[in-house]
Amino acid sequence: MLTEIPTSLVIFNVILPILFFSSALGLFYWGLSKTDFSKGKKITVGLLTTTGLIGWYLFILLAGLIGFFGEATLIVPNIVLTFIILALTIRRLYKSVTIQTIFEKIPAHWLIAVQVFRLMGYSFLTFFMIGILPGIFAIPTGLGDVFIGITAPFIAYLVYKKGNAIQQFALAWNYLGIADLLMAITLGVLTYPWPYQVIPTEVPSNLIAVFPLIIISFNAVPLSILLHLFTIRNLRVKNIY
Numbered sequence: 001m002l003t004e005i006p007t008s009l010v011i012f013n014v015i016l017p018i019l020f021f022s023s024a025l026g027l028f029y030w031g032l033s034k035t036d037f038s039k040g041k042k043i044t045v046g047l048l049t050t051t052g053l054i055g056w057y058l059f060i061l062l063a064g065l066i067g068f069f070g071e072a073t074l075i076v077p078n079i080v081l082t083f084i085i086l087a088l089t090i091r092r093l094y095k096s097v098t099i100q101t102i103f104e105k106i107p108a109h110w111l112i113a114v115q116v117f118r119l120m121g122y123s124f125l126t127f128f129m130i131g132i133l134p135g136i137f138a139i140p141t142g143l144g145d146v147f148i149g150i151t152a153p154f155i156a157y158l159v160y161k162k163g164n165a166i167q168q169f170a171l172a173w174n175y176l177g178i179a180d181l182l183m184a185i186t187l188g189v190l191t192y193p194w195p196y197q198v199i200p201t202e203v204p205s206n207l208i209a210v211f212p213l214i215i216i217s218f219n220a221v222p223l224s225i226l227l228h229l230f231t232i233r234n235l236r237v238k239n240i241y
Contacts, residue, residue: 017117020120028106079188121149170235
């Protein structure tokens with residue numbers, strides 16, 4: 001599968017998720033430093049977070065390289081089971097009081113600005129244009145990501161300058177960002193070539209289950225959803241700052 005993908009696109013799909021990951025982790029550490037946690041707890045939370053995220057990234061990278069997510073351990077492809085596991089994990093992380101406290105310390109406009117890395121979704125459009133992803137999946141997914149990525153700096157600036165005056169607008173933008181990601185996941189599952197494929201396509205979409213796109217699917221997507229959720233929480237609970 002890798003032989004079908006230009007080297008420049010492979011690099012693009014590796015570098016941007018790493019930058020996104022690093023930026024979000026930097027914000028997390030900044031928020032952690034502003035909490036009233038004890039020094040010991042800050043160190044523990046920081047180490048666990050870093051170890052967990054790096055470990056997950058490496059697992060996705062290696063599993064994607066050997067095609068693990070395209071296989072079917074049970075009756076459905078591993079990519080579908082992994083999405084379910086990620087959904088449960090996101091819910092658990094969002095409910096964590098410790099993580100909530102950390103994200104409450106991070107300004108909402110910072111959390112919005114980092115979504116600029118959603119521009120990595122442009123790769124879906126590129127893969128469609130060179131004929132290795134189906135348009136019914138790649139076009140709405142790519143356009144949605146690019147829109148969120150392009151508008152992120154402007155929304156962040158408006159939140160920083162206008163505050164409460166654009167609270168509802170900022171909330172709507174974040175809900176739109178989540179809706180776009182959920183749409184992408186849904187289309188990815190529905191078009192995936194397995195025995196229960198709902199939407200048949202001339203070009204198979206199994207590329208989303210292997211390296212390098214799997215890095216976006218299982219690292220960038222859940223991270224972006226979490227950032228949107230905590231941004232919404234900050235906007236509602238703290239009423240913008």
